[in-house]
Amino acid sequence: MKNTKYILVLSALIGFTSCNEIEDVNRDEAAEVLPELTSGSADFTTYVSLGASFTAGYTDGALFMAGQNNSFPNILANQFAGVGGGDFTQPLTNDNFGGLAAGGTRIAEPRLVFGGSTPVPLESVVGPVTVSTDIVLNNPTGPFSNLGVPGAKSFHLLSDSYGSLAGVGSYANPYFVRMASSPSATMLGDAMAQSPTFFTLSEMGANDVLSFAVSGGSGVDQKENLDPSTYGSNDITDPNVFASVFSNLVTTLTSGGAKGVVTNVPYITDLPHFTTVPYNPIPLDAGTASFLNSVAAYGTYNGGLQQAYAALQGSGLFTAEEVAKRTIKFVEGQNAVVIIDEDLTDLGAINSAFAEIPKYRQATADDLLVLSSSSFIGTEAIPGNAQSINGVAVPLADQWVLTPEEQLAIKEATDAYNVTIKAVSDANDNIALVDLNTILSELATTGILYGDYTLNASLVTGGAVSLDGIHLTARGYSYMAYKFLEAIDTSFGANFIDSGNVPNPGDYPTNYAPTLQ
Template sequence: MKRKYLYIAPVLAFLAASCEPSIKDEINSETYYAGEADFSSYVAIGNSLTAGYMDGTLYRSGQKNSFPNILAQQFKIVGGGEFTQPPLDDDTNDVGGMLVGGVSMPGFDTKLVMNMSTSSPENKSGTVTLDVTKKSQKAYHNAGVPGAKTFHLIAPGYGSLSNLQQGKANPYFVRTATSDETTVMADVMSLKPTFFTNWIGANDVLAYATSGGEGVDQNEQANGTDLTQYGGNDITHVGVFKVAYEGIVTTLTSGGAKGVLATVPDVTTIPYFTTVPYNPITADAVVKPGQTPEAVFDQLNMLVGMFKEILGQFGQGDRLQLLDKDKANPLLIQDKTLANLEPQIAGTIKFLVASGKFPFPITDAEIAFIAKSFGQARHATQKDLMLLTSRAQIGASFNTGNPTMDAMLIKGITFPIDDKYVLNTVEQQKVQAATIAFNTIIKSVANEKGLAVADMNELMRKAVSGLRVEDGQIYTADYFKGMGNLNTVLFSLDGVHLNPRGYAFIAAEILRVINNHYNANIPLVNPAVYPGPTLVLQN
């Protein structure tokens, strides 16, 4: 995994405590107590991380392990009241996904499982039965809305079915919204909260990152505060975030409720960005039985070398490097921050074709296709982050109808992987700048309101290297690699969201913060008793 730090977090005593009290301990007001907090009406504000989303979707058994639901069980020991979550009883096959009027919604697939017979993650076989049109029209204590950004929580119509096709509504909130014009916050406040957790803000930067920087950083736009100009993958303007976040917390505390504000994690530390190496091209990976490394790499370098020479004519030859059979070679990627040499490359290829020096027959349309792809091509460096979705691109072949060309063009090796599968350093800087700005606002609001802060950014940063608990177990932010790390991974198979053990980890941290800030003594939870990745023998 990238960016290994020689750091193991100090022993975290809060993780050592079991979620069950000792048999000799009598549970009463002297053993456990709420301190200065009142948990009689606990609500959880947030996005997919609050909803219990994992393995690429929200599904029935996964939702039971949402961190708010785990917290609510502990709160009941000290006087906590009823805690409700949006109903998923209609998810009869426990596979998640979403329908609208009986038709599958694009992008809302079944949950990911690890197929042990193929050693690969894949969508669970099963019929999706959860339908957005079957609305409950009821407010729930878990108000986590997958996909929601900060300003969405105060947007009227975000739960309107008629707005869904226009991209102005969220199917998860449509299922529960008490009316077409209500807001997430309005429904939350109808429950008269006495205590809350607020973990909103990750999507204000995450969507940009997971799209490989395909969106816009609204902080760089003159009209960056105009929400009508926003795309789904944009980074929220800091000014918009500040107004929305302050408004949300002011509303939550208007009736005297206390709570915990959680910071936004640095999304570049999660497995979605740290699992695929920048340099996976080795002899073992590309040489097939019956072939020799020398012959294979000579053939690959014929094409790579030709484009390196073409780029060199325009002073950009160092964008590419020849492949070495004895080393781990970097992926060939597209980088839209580079000067675009598409016209120059097209002209040079046409000259080579006319002079009989191009290695295969090619049409003008094919020249345009190759020139467009190589116009901003370069080899990846250690600073580039390959998205988890890039795995399926590496080594992929083409079917253009030109068999000679198809045989020579290989994604990531002799043909660049699209920019949307890579988060380059320029894009990373935008993500990190927004994250820092958002967390400064969150901590400032917490200080002003006297609220507790759960620093999820710091916790996830430490998890990159490993978080050690009292029994010596180390939990990490690695992706599932097999039975060797089955019991230590905190993330689900989508590489973005946590697994049940990871959500228990979050609950443990929040409980520790509550106990410290509100002078409470609430029993903690042990992540070890919660399941990790979802494994199946066959799908």
């Protein structure tokens, strides 16, 4: 087979962020007199943040000190300090490499960096590093104001085994092991033990669908350089379970009179992790396309489809539309990858004579390929065999693709979660709501003007989403903090925005240098 080394999905992405030049201005010429900062009815004396990766400051596929210091809760705490906010403590990692170890054995990889055209592992640029954050040897001592745990699903906040070292690798989370007050502590319990006067509860529901999404809806672990969102089952959390858990969380957190801000769940399929890799990344010459269409390749498969249709015609069980959908045809020029689609008709279940016909089809623009597929498509399933190219001669397994049916399942769950979140927040005067769903939608479409910068959701160049395609950049987290302050002003009568007590987006980078240690 010729021309089979063909995919460099991200090679056209250059630069780091879509930013506008900041104009030099003489700020002394027309200094605006701003009102004095007030907190309204909110009490920021003891602020505790509960959540998952975004809350922790996870970015570029890892948790590391610089990212934690630029987490949105830490940015908020800096603003709260101006109106009586107390100390804000975080379970800082030991370095800026990222990654985790357990007794000297690496269990999570260091961060991603920009490699000139694509995101690449840190060690491919700087060489081997020693991951010094070890959950067996050097856990920090709490209590911690930031209880953001990468990978946490909604119900994990109530689990009394989530911080058990013995359960790491199955039911426990190493990031919570680092910060839990005891092996049987719960995230919610450790928050309430601090008697919070103010809290944020963010991203609840996101990981409840994200683990399903990053595995391509297959249940196969695709954690490569992502947060450990696949600990435990990859199934989408039942909306009824979510509703019970979320209501419990808010009721408990506000039981002592504390006020707080919650967020709804964005449509995660708008993130660049699912939108960057095209469905048709395969350029072929005429000769290679002809070979793939021949009996020696997919010609036999296509012929089997026609035989099955002829035998089942009139039964309504195998339609001409599905035959067309499943027929594989390559052409000179750009071509779609071949995928396995479990939602296609099982022809063997209808007639055993067709049991050997697999569920293959070529991808369409309605399919979403996960970001990690970019380094898999075009590789050889059998090393040294040029006729075993993944995505061409060897169809992509379900783990690499989100089909329309799987995307619909994610959307339906997200919508159900958001109905619950809105109902709970509307019913409680102590709760403000930040609409992350609309924010991500705007980032993915029109972009958002933030200070002197225009942020969008493009990988590498957009400025809002980090190199893993899911989590935010420091500047993205600062915008998130800004929206929290805006919600606090609206719901509780504070005036962070009007008084100018907001993060300066120019203080927060869109990327971290490989040399950061």
